Structures are given as C-alpha cells and as structure tokens.
Amino acid sequence: DFYAAAMDSVTIEKLGITPIKGELEKIKQLNNLQSILDYTTYLRVNGIGGTFYGFGVGQDRKNVNKYMVNVSQGGTTLGDRDYYLKDDSRSVKIREAYDTYMTTLFKLIGYTDAIAQQKAKTVFTIEKALAEAQMSRLEMRDPYKTYNKLTVADFDKITPNINWKNTLTQLKVSGQDTVLVNNPTFFKSLNGLLTSTSVADWKTYLEWNILKGSSGSLSSPFVRANFAFTQAQTGQKVQTPRWQRMSSLTDGVLGDLLGQLYVAKYFKPAAKARMDELIANLRKAFEIRINGLEWMSAETKQKALAKLNAFRPKVGYTTKWRNYDGLVINRATYFQNLRNASKWAYNENISQLGKPVDRERFGMTPPTVNAYYSPTLNEIVFPAGILQFPFFHPDADDAINYGGIGAVIGHEMSHG
Structure with missing residues (x-):
C-alpha cells in the first residue's frame, strides 16, 4: 500500500500544495517567540520536521548499556557549515543554487518573485548565523569534545529562552534530569538568536522548513526544484526513475517488513x-x-x-523484526503516509528511554x-x-x- 500510494503520481499532481496548506496556515497564526518554540516541538513529535537543533534518544557513549536524550547542533539546510562561510568556487555555486531553490519554492506557494527573494535572504541569514555557531566537521569527530552531559537545570542556564523541562515534556520525554549535548556553545548562540531575530523572520524560517521537508514528496514543480538543487550539490545528471526512488523510500520507511520479504527470497x-x-x-x-x-x-x-x-x-x-504496530498506511494518501511513518519513528525512538539497549x-x-x-x-x-x-x-x-x-x-x- 505504501509503495502503491507513492507511485500514484496522478493523485499527487492533482493535490499540488494541498498537503502542506494546513501547516503553512498554522505558521501565519504564530505571534510571539513562545508560539514559535511550541510550534517547533509540535513539528518534531508529529513527524513534520526538526528545526533549530537535532534531538533523539541514543546510547550514552560512556555508559553504553543506557539510553539517553541526545541534543545536537542543527537548524541548517546545507550539508556542511563551510558552505555558508567559505567563498571557494564550490561553496559559492552551492549557495547560488540554494538561493534559487528557496526562491522557487516560495514562489510555488504563491509569493511574488520579490517577496520570495526576500524570504530566501531571510532564511539564509538565519541559517548562516546558526552555521557560525556550529562546530566544523573535523571538530565533530572529537568524541570528547562532543560529549557534554548536562543537567536539565544547567542546560536551562545556557538557553534561558528555552525552558527545557517544559520542552522535554512537549517532546514526550519524562523522568530525565540529564541530557547529552554535543555543542553547548551552539545552544548559547541559538539562545541569543531567538530574541535578536523577529517573529516575522522566524515564521519565514518555519515556512522554509515545511517547504524543504516536503518538496520531494509534492507535485512535479516541487520535485523538479528539489532535484535541481541536488544536481548542484552532487553533479547527478539525470533524476533517478520514480519507481527506484519510491522503492528506496519504502525500504527506508518499512525496512523490517520489506526486509523479511527480501531475505526469504535472496538470503x-x-x-x-x-x-x-x-x-x-x-x-x-x-x-x-x-x-x-x-x-x-x-x-x-x-x-x-x-x-x-x-x-x-x-x-x-x-x-x-519490528512489526510497526500503530502505523497507519493508506493506499490513497501518500503524503500522510510519510507523516504517519515519521511520527511513528519518532515515538518509537523516544520509547527506548528506560529500556535495556x-x-x-x-x-x-x-x-x-x-x-x-x-x-x-x-x-x-x-x-x-x-x-x-x-x-x-x-x-x-x-x-x-x-x-x-x-x-x-x-x-x-x-x-x-
């Protein structure tokens, strides 16, 4: 059913931007910083996307028999912080393609060219500030530098604009008094950025997060823009046929179910x-x-x-094998299937807390x-x-x- 829905391009084309209209409308209603923060946690727990930072449950590297909450630097789109900061020819080329990508998607949801360009500039300014606060790829390889176990109370002191006790509750995490943070300095910078950036600009940033997370799963104009951006980064000449992309997607979403069929036949x-x-x-x-x-x-x-x-x-x-209990897949609703699967995966990850590894x-x-x-x-x-x-x-x-x-x-x- 998942694959059939993914291959139903006729329905996907008819829907256009309909699958994301509801979220874009919710963003318009946000009116203060707390509403922005609340909406970001809503996006995460509902499988819509993660903004500002990375979040999940994983092993404690110094106590591998225990799961812990891991919070990491994030909030950017480009694959490496250096693409925001360096002026070599490759970085400049990728930034130009990124600007085109953002402008195109904003125009596809109804903004004029001028407004779309301004929104793209706003998003890039925010993401560049986040990139400046991130560790480099080389620094991220240091297992000691990226291991910072903080009490929730101490984490609050670094980011007074984010109430982590309340945030963790919103993220469906309870009973945790410590978290692992890979880059506390990033969160200190994020804390300042939250108040130095206007609510209007944060709303634009959230719009972008909805768009970039959905573009590959909407109608053809979005998919083409998405691939054009991929081309600029990877040099891929021709887009992979849809059946192959959807096969890979099915494997990624329902890997344990597809895997049982695979090993029965081939292993x-x-x-x-x-x-x-x-x-x-x-x-x-x-x-x-x-x-x-x-x-x-x-x-x-x-x-x-x-x-x-x-x-x-x-x-x-x-x-x-995982049996995906509670995951609803409908042959007629491709986009909602993706949301349901992401939400299920989030809940499954969080549910590991307190359990044996x-x-x-x-x-x-x-x-x-x-x-x-x-x-x-x-x-x-x-x-x-x-x-x-x-x-x-x-x-x-x-x-x-x-x-x-x-x-x-x-x-x-x-x-x-």
Missing part, C-alpha cells in the same frame, strides 16, 4: 552459515598475525587480542549494500544486501569470497 540459511564461517576464519587469521608481530609488546598483543575477540558479528538480518537491532535494512562497525555496540554488521555476487556467494570459490566480502570483513574488523 538462505546456507548463505548465513557460510558468512559466519568466513568471519570466524578471518578473525583467526587476524589473531595469528597479531601474535606474529615482532614490533608489538606482549602486553599490547594481549589487549589487541581481547579487542579482537570482544566484537560481535551480525549477519544478514535481525532476529527481532537493544543489541539485536540493525542500523541498516536487510537489502542495503553496505556494512558497518558500531563502536557503542562493538559489533560488525553485514546486511543481506551486500552478501550477493560479486561480493559473496555461498557456493563460490574461496578466492572469490575472500577477495570480495573478505576485504569488507577485514575492513570492518580494523575499525574496532
């Missing part, structure tokens, strides 16, 4: 058994090589071997052609999607499998 038990064997053999080979190192001390070898034997391999798919969950869906190492779970993970030819085949010669997926296994092992 048999014999393939999993063979992959388990390859991992065990490579782990043993790694152990032999560590023991044979002349430059490594006996004490260091002992620690290296302890690390090697500690990680957990996960192959193919989870042993605990789920060590059976995969961070990728079964059809994904990729693999990863998770430092907080200390696991190497190989979805069923990558365990296909040419990377892997259960009946292939060892040379093919070790030369293909073997290299990937070794790569993920070396991360840990």
